[in-house]
Amino acid sequence: MKKRDVITQYNLPTEVRFCKLCTVSNQRPRITFDENGVCSACNFANYKRTKINWEERERELVELCNRFRKGNGEYDVIVPCSGGKDGSFVAHQLKFKYGMNPLAVTWAPLKATEIGRRNLDAFIQSGFDNVLGTPNGQITRKLTRLSTQHLGDPFQPFIYGQTNYPMHMAVKHNVQLIMYGENGEVEYGGDMKNAFRPTREIKDHDKHYFSGLPPEFWVEHGVSQADLKPFMAPSYESIMENKTEIHFLGYYKFWDPQENFYYCREHTGFQPNTERSEGTYSKYASLDDRIDGYHYYLGYIKFGIGRTTSDAAHEIRDGKITREEGQALVRRYDGEFPQRYYQEFLDYCGITDEEFQAVVDSWRSDHLWRKTSEGWELKHAVWNDNGESQG
Amino acid sequence: MKKIRLIPRLDIKGPKLIKGIHLEGLRVMGDPQEFARRYYEQGADELLYVDVVASLYGRNSLHDIIERAARDVFVPLTVTGGIRSVEDVRKILRAGADKIGINTAATKRPELIREVARKFGSQCMVLSIEAKRIGDGRWEAYTDNGREKTGLDVVEWAQRGVELGAGEILLTSVDREGTREGFDTELLSAVSSVVPVPVIASGGMGRPEDAEKAVRQGSADAVAMADILHYGRSTVGEIRAAAKAAGLNLRTV
Ligand SMILES: [Zn+2]
Secondary structure, X not given: OOOOOXXXXXXXXXXXXXXXXXXXXXXXOOOOEOOOOOEHHHHHHHHHHHOOOHHHHHHHHHHHHHHHOOOOOOOOEEEEOOOOHHHHHHHHHHHHHOOOOEXXXXXXXXXXXXXXXXXXXXHHHOOOEEEEEOOOHHHHHHHHHHHHHHHOOOOHHHHHHHHHHHHHHHHHOOOOEEEEOOOHHHHOOOOHHHOOOOEOOHHHHHHHHOOOOOHHHHHHHOOOHHHHHHHOOOOHHHHHHOOOEEEEHHHHOOOOHHHXXXXXXXXXXXXXXXXXXXOOOOOOOOOOEOOHHHHHHHHHHHHOOOHHHHHHHHHHHOOOOOHHHHXXXXXXXXXXXXXXXXXXXXXXXXXXXXXHHHHHHHOOOOOOEEEEOOEEEEOOOHHHOOOOOOO | OOOEEEEEEEEEEOOEEEEEEOOEEEEEEEOHXXXXXXXXXXXXXXXXXXXXXXXXXXXXXXXXXXXXXXXXOOOOEEEEOOOOOHHHHHHHHHOOOOEEEEOHHHHHOOHHHHHHHHHHXXXXXXXXXXXXXXXXXXXEEEEOOOOEEEEEEHHHHHHHHHHHOOOEEEXXXXXXXXXXXXXXXXXXXXXXXXXXXXXXXXXXXXXXXXXXXXHHOOOOOEEEEOHHHHOOOOOHHHHHHHHHHOOOOEOOO
């Protein structure tokens, strides 16, 4: 399989640097580092703690709710929600604290886990209307295989639906407000133009979420327009005509995923897994999909940033762990191969172990990886980084 | 009739008391010393300190906390988490602990149990087992705060541990930990029916009545509790009164 040019494709710096405060490196696409070697996500975390007047922001939220509140029995807000801790928190707060009438919208996982399904059921039982969008299984599998082979990420078809389906439901149910949890671009490091405003521009979708490849791309690979339709956004005109606005609760309320977990345990019947997820130490984040592990693993290969690096970075910014603890966690778990569902994953995609490994190796960039007698090894690891300025 | 002990469990990370769910999502509760003093004043029989990240980070940081506790808390202190050698045991006993619990290091090298029991006595050697249900009437022992499998069958491992010299078993249900759903009484009874030493029930205490169930249905000798006390949903005194009213034999405070 032809070697990929990760540096060009994702516009990565050729020299690897780690943030001085967290575990993330400058290899995360779109992240920026300041002159002190601190990443944009850490700077935002600090800004969020010290500069934002959260009482003022909550007043803005109440105004926003009042602007969209219908009071006639119709839904007045769409909450994209898998039944996980974050979406469930958003829906529960909007309904029971701010008196909105939300419709929770779920896009089906590629291959659901039992715990994920149980949590979605518990969420619905805790008092919500929910629509579950489930696309054609054969086409989803085909797209999963294609996106694994061509993009090095099995999650692409899921991300299409997860992003676009709530907009379909907004148009269909005449709902003008879509409320997400956190803005990942801001909280985890990305394009900071969204840091200081509550909304997301719909035209950013292709760039941030679809790696520049909208669903239509796959026509070239023999998927018909009709089969791609459920993965596509509603027409731009219909979104505009509906006056759809996308907002983030994280703009209005202090966002703390761990506290969301406790909140959902109390209020929406959420249960964490009893086992940690492969590739990380955590038990309560991203539990819904058996394919998860391969998405994170390929991210580790492409950018040297695995699931633990991201989880630890976020917990460091939230003050839950120290950088030193994060480094120990990354060293221990980041490169772990997701073995548990591997055969299922291969069968689901219809590819062989050799084919998958060829995909993996095609994404190993020379600026990140070297081959030793023991196997592949990262050239730069955060656990060797002392956090001192390297400039 | 045996006397049942009530044991507040203090999970520690760094300098803080924390509380998780399934030993995860560790929430900072405050200064462990304040909680320890409060539970002592409420009439706790013993205190259990668990360094929940010791194995994960390969460190062992309870010395200072235990030294402070031993100065104004006058009940037996059990300390577990990150103890890997006879030397570690000596240090923590010197800091003021009365008993030590071992989990991870014992699963890797069971001989350590014998060494500790020989050196300091069985009454000092608590085998800590984190049990995760893997089928009907079957549990696997986990380490690293419920993160890593060992492949060991919990009941067999408990028996082996006692043969090697463990004088007590701290039995934590990973499935129930932090859930407030009550103890896994099947697990408790599976272990307590085959070992001659006391078994401490841990994981799941949600209401005062759960203590009675652990004793009557699970034959536990002691009950560890965290969430119910840390969040102030009940006190050691209230739990003692409820257990006494239910006819259990407890120390009179
Ligand atoms: Zn950072």
